[in-house]
Amino acid sequence: MNQPIRLTVNGELVTAAVAPRQHLADFLRETLGLTGTHIGCEHGVCGACSVRLDGAVVRGCLVYAVQADGARVDTIEGVSDSGEIADLQAAFATRNALQCGYCTPGMLLAAQELLLVNAAPDRETIRDRLSGNYCRCTGYHAIVDAVEATARARAEAKR
Template structure:
């Protein structure tokens, strides 16, 4: 009971990971420092900015508000996984086409949040898009272009299926 580090086994972007971690290590630090997955960014480190957003067991969470040790047995997906699987290739194309990023620091978290909204299907209102990404700070774009890109992706996906 006095151990301050422990062994964990989890799935990260489809691959099995077996590591010893300090119990106090957050998931985002584990991903970046131990696994070299630096696509998830560290911003405020207390749950406000959303730059560290990742998926755990299919739902987006703050990578700074969950411990790596809590992810023992979990399935973790990061922006690297979503990019490699091409799950959000259309969304990423629309981010580029509409200049929805400048410095890019918020972009991985923004994409993770937008991907979850888009996965619900349909074409959300601009207000609903703004609400869904309200937990992700962007200090460059003023959000307008990001909302444009998410909305365009939703319309394209709806057009393809109808």
């Protein structure tokens, strides 16, 4: 029996009827067509399906769509269009901090969450905070570089 839900996704009001067993990542991908939220393991380990739920990064595969009723959800498409992480994305491109790109949406959201609470993280802190997001391609070094460079540039811009 589908349940009605009403939520805000990337600033747009969405109403839908969803199966209670459908997780948020499947809802975003299959019902809304927001395929930037990727499915990696579907058991909460890899971080590919990371989205923001009321401002906090969550695993889209560990949250049921019905749990997002009344919530505000931001996906990679939303934070791209709003320009919120344009500098971080540019740093990833400059540093080639992505290869296949499958982990990248989750990695960007995790990095942005770190930078919002810690404006000047050292490399060890960055590595620690990103250790819930699995990347098989890059070896992480370039990702750490890109996050570090973004933190520095943001600090510079504030001065």
